[in-house]
Amino acid sequence: EVQLVESGGGLVQPGRSLRLSCAASGFTFDDYAMNWVRQAPGKGLEWVSSISWNSGNIGYADSVRGRFTISRDNTKNSLYLQMNSLRADDTALYYCAKDTGSTWSEFDYWGQGSLVTVSS
C-alpha cells in the first residue's frame, strides 16, 4: 500500500524558515518523480514544486522560486521542501504527491498534508 506521510509543519513567523518532510512507503521511491502541492484555507490547489527521480530536473512555481528548495533522499525514501523567507500568503496545507511516472502533472497518490501557518 502506497503511503505518503508529511511532517514538519507548524506556526512560523514571517521571514523565518521551515522544512517539510514526506516519508514514502509501499512503492519503489526512486522510480518516480515527486511533487509538492499546497492549498490555502478555503482555496484551490496550487502546484509548488516537482523533482525528477534522480533530482536531475527540478521545477518551482513562480510564487516560491528563489525561496523554496525541493530535494529528495532516495536512500531514505524521503522528499523534502525547505521553505525560507516565509510570507503570510504561504499559509496552506502542503501535500506531498507521487507522480505516475515522470509527468509532473499526474499525481496518483497524495499524503494527508502538513499545515503551515505563517503569522506573527
Next chain:
Amino acid sequence: SSELTQDPAVSVALGQTVRITCQGDSLRSYYATWYQQKPGQAPVLVIYGKNNRPSGIPDRFSGSSSGNTASLTITGAQAEDEADYYCNSRDSSGKHLNVVFGGGTKLTVL
C-alpha cells in the same frame, strides 16, 4: 505562465450526466489530469492521460479533449460524486517548465 479556467460551480440531478470543463492554452500541448476532492480529504486522481482511470475509479468517469478545452464527464452522477473537481496540466509557455491547476469546480448532485 498560462492559466486553466474552470466554472466555479456546476449542478446535476441524481443519475444524470454532467460535463465539467477546463480551458487553457497549455491544453493544446498537454493532456489535462482530473482530481476529485471531498471536504477535509486529500485530492484523488480520477482521470489522467488521454482518458485513463486509476483502479478503483468507477467507469462513469471519463475524460476528453478538444483544442484548448478538456472535459470530465460523469455519466449517471451519484450522490457520492458531490465534490470539488480540479484539472491540471504541464505548462511550457514561460521560461520555466511549470504545472498549472484550474481554480476548481464545485459539483452539487441534486
